[in-house]
Amino acid sequence: MRIDIVTIFPEFFDVLDISLLGKARQAGIIDLGVHNLRDATTDRHRTVDDTPYGGGAGMVMKPEPWGKTLDGILSADGSDADHEKGPLVIFPSPAGEVFTQSMARELSTEEHLVFGCGRYEGIDQRVFDDTATRARVRLVSLGDYVLNGGEVAVMAMIEAIGRLIPGVVGNPHSLVEESHEDGLLEAPSYTKPASWRGLDVPPVLLSGNHAAIAAWRREQQLERTRRVRPDLLQP
Numbered sequence: 001m002r003i004d005i006v007t008i009f010p011e012f013f014d015v016l017d018i019s020l021l022g023k024a025r026q027a028g029i030i031d032l033g034v035h036n037l038r039d040a041t042t043d044r045h046r047t048v049d050d051t052p053y054g055g056g057a058g059m060v061m062k063p064e065p066w067g068k069t070l071d072g073i074l075s076a077d078g079s080d081a082d083h084e085k086g087p088l089v090i091f092p093s094p095a096g097e098v099f100t101q102s103m104a105r106e107l108s109t110e111e112h113l114v115f116g117c118g119r120y121e122g123i124d125q126r127v128f129d130d131t132a133t134r135a136r137v138r139l140v141s142l143g144d145y146v147l148n149g150g151e152v153a154v155m156a157m158i159e160a161i162g163r164l165i166p167g168v169v170g171n172p173h174s175l176v177e178e179s180h181e182d183g184l185l186e187a188p189s190y191t192k193p194a195s196w197r198g199l200d201v202p203p204v205l206l207s208g209n210h211a212a213i214a215a216w217r218r219e220q221q222l223e224r225t226r227r228v229r230p231d232l233l234q235p
């Protein structure tokens, strides 16, 4: 998978050189490009924002640097329009569709993802409209709260998507028994010692009875989901 990120804080993504995603890049599973939006400006101050038409507080990101940067990324995508879906451009936004595990799974099968990190009061709407003339565009929200910029949201999405790409996580079985993988919250986990500060591991987990352990874990998942996230059980 090729991932391109457009941001005014490219150094924010230096962390993608380490850990699982760093190994995936060294293994050639993920190819990453980070683009500084200011490199597409033409003025001495490398200006990327301006006051909003119609008034209002804050600043809006200018369309020109975005158009120039995305032109470069999308033109470099060699996908054959007749045979491949082409790049998907994702903009984090509080006004977007909510990011879920099933969306992460869906996006992990894409050939080329482009993430556009907005800041300030947002990006000029014409950037979304112009980009949509030559690529698929989705606005995606991490949840109903407001961040200062898209970088944190993009980092979270790249981690959630990247770990589902075959070869990134060493033991793919570890991806199955996790919260949200089967639509439920995960069961509680325990490891040695069997007793700690007077707290004992549930005996069933020490029984070696795999059917009983699976049944106990399923019941724990259902009970925890009913208690903490009843919305996940709605049809």
Ligand SMILES: Nc1cc(-c2cccs2)n[nH]1
Pocket (backbone or CB within 6 Å): 092, 093, 094, 117, 118, 119, 120, 140, 141, 142, 143, 144, 145, 146, 147, 148, 149, 150, 151, 153
């Ligand atoms: N879910 C979500 C996204 C955001 C963003 C703020 C600025 C760019 S993207 N806030 N909340």
